[in-house]
Amino acid sequence: MADPVRLKTVLGTYPHTAALKSGDLRSDEVALDFVEVEPVHKAFAPMVRRAEYDLSELAIATALQAIAYGKPVVLLPAVVASRLQRGCLIYHRAHGPVTPRDLAGARVGVRAYTQTTGLWLRAHLAEDYGLAAEDIRWVTSDPAHVEEYADPAFVEHVTADRSLPDRLRAGEIRAAILGNDLPEGDEFAPVISDHAAVDRAWAAKHGFMPINHMVAVSQDTARSRPQAVRAAYALLKQAAAAAPAPADGMSRTMFGFDRLHDAVELTLATCADQRLLPRRLTVGEVFADAEAILGDLGA
Known part of the structure; x- marks a missing residue:
């Protein structure tokens, strides 16, 4: 053989x-x-x-x-x-509460504009709150994995010397999207307060x-x-x-x-x-x- x-x-x-x-x-x-x-x-x-x-x-x-x-x-x-993605959008409690509607015109951090968790959060914000991707200033540190792709004009690039949680602490961004690196503890809170219930309803509706x-x-x-x-x-x-x-x-x-x-x-x-x-x-x-x-x- x-x-x-x-x-x-x-x-x-x-x-x-x-x-x-x-x-x-x-x-x-x-x-x-x-x-x-x-x-x-x-x-x-x-x-x-x-x-x-x-x-x-x-x-x-x-x-x-x-x-x-x-x-x-x-x-x-x-x-x-x-x-289920909606719980991955967070803010820092010390700077006061943030709701999805507060994000219009705000700076929101995400590792890369092409990151899949960011893709789904933007889709949910559009579906649930009428916020289009271009209504928010996306603050990123990483480029796309596919070199030929160029981010849209409403995407801002910063250096990768500070983490998204640190940028939240400093008040540089209003909210941030994190995935497997979502911080634990009470320092941060989800922007979408009822995210678990809404996510489950979404999954039940779509079947995936x-x-x-x-x-x-x-x-x-x-x-x-x-x-x-x-x-x-x-x-x-x-x-x-x-x-x-x-x-x-x-x-x-x-x-x-x-x-x-x-x-x-x-x-x-x-x-x-x-x-x-x-x-x-x-x-x-x-x-x-x-x-x-x-x-x-x-x-």
Whole structure:
């Protein structure tokens, strides 16, 4: 029997990737050689700029931009990170309460304008409060992972020498969007006070959670080793199916072209509204290469 094809891989550590990273779940056809990147978003630019990895977790906003700009990546119908987002918009209590309607014309910090958590918060602010992306001055320190993308004129760039919580403490920004680095304790408070209830109602209405990260493979890997890609995708699905159910009952994973159609279509519309894409994409275009490789496996 031939040795399994080895794929240089970056995935975050989640309950639904644990069996893959521990080696408890394996395949005779493919071996995932994991590279640990912390935080995982630091793998995104090398993936879309240089195809640094064979298989990598990728923010959905970055993935859609990469496809629109013709970068050599193939997006698989595999979601590995989703989150209810409204609680990620915070203010500093010492400067007085802040409501969503106070953000019109205000400076709001986010790591990058293209960060997916920021994408969803802006969508929620528009949907719930009528605040368009351009109604707020977005203060960022990081550029887009896709080099060709230029931020809109209402985005301000600052140096990365101070964290967003520190900028909040200093009163430089009115609010900030943070993700996995959301600070704990009573020093900060959510701008959207009833965020949990509104988020759950949104997820119930749409039938999915807002997507943060998916999985992509390099175009070269997809073309030269398609069977290994199919085997890797099957492993991802197996690992997710075997993972413990989340405590809140809301799945962070999702697989399959049909299951992802509505979620990706909404994300594409949101990206267009926020000037994140150079041209309109369709769901069919987003998954065309993956569908050719996965076939019925991606159903």
